[in-house]
Amino acid sequence: MARKTARKELPLEAIQCEIALQQRPLDPDTVARYCSLMDEGTEFPPVDVVYDGQRYLLYDGFHRVAAAERTGKRTLPANITVSSREYAEDMSYRVNAAHGLPRQPGVVTVILQAIFANPRWRDKKDAEIAEWVGCSRQYVNIARHENEKSPEAATGTDAGPPPSAPPDAPASAPPDAPASTDVETSPKYPITDEVGTPIPGELADRWLARTVLRDRVREVQGVVTLISHSLEEGDTTYALINQAALQSAANTMTDVIKAAYPYALCPACNGVGCETCRACGFITLLAWKAIG
Secondary structure (H helix, E strand, O other), X not given: XXXXXXXXXXXXXXXXXXXXXXXXXXXXXXXXXXXXXXXXXXXXXXXXXXXXXXXXXXXXXHHHHHHHHHOOOOEEEEEEEEOOHHHHHHHHOOOOOOOOOOOOOOHHHHXXXXXXXXXXXXXXXXXXXXXXHOOOHHHHHHHHHHHHHOHHHHHOOOOOOOOOOOOOOOOOXXXXXXXXXXXXXXXXXXXXXXXXXXXXXXXXXXXXXXXHXXXXXXXXXXXXXXXXXXXXXXXXXXOOOOHHHHHHHHHHHHHHHHHOOEEEEOOOOOOOOOOOOOOOOEEEHHHHHHXX
């Protein structure tokens, strides 16, 4: 697919954050630091998204989006590439390989497991994968071997321990392999809430399902974005719509939904369910501030 890239200010709600395109967990300290910098007026580089004809798919800039949401921003500058979801997926594999926030330990392992589970990638040569991801061919080869031995790793149900080099493997990466700041240790990450409190295992799926609320927000704003694009392209179907009123109504709807977004494990019941959290186990940012 031909690709065109342009820079544009996007409504925050129009940016689609898919878990499958986020190859590492959010770091709460980084999000908090970005919040402080945004409050001080610091300008951040644009996030990177792919526009597939319907959605703006984020593949680089999850910490910036999270900080912008928390600080109440409505828009973010974005580098927009017109392409497919597959292109966004490919680009997500190489994010921060050589710049930006350094990868946490184990991220390369998680990326490689995603690649080995991807029909478009798993049969590519180790050297090609290593160059794209930003690690050594040796590590890709070992990871592939370990992945083939473990059905759980292949399906992503258990990240398992990191691959260990065989006794006769060289201690360092081949000289032609790209350097990587990644230290390959266990790829298992504890799921934490926005303040760093670990989420109990039985509540993990419920916590991760909160992204459904973001989807609803983006669906609302997506209607506004679609109409705006149509008018820019000369489509008169929506010519009689009051765009200001439409945007105002959309902002009200999204504010109501975003206010209900789970922020932290309920401190009153530790997630068991109580009146404070309406039996869901989590509380909103507003409730957290009221308690604190």
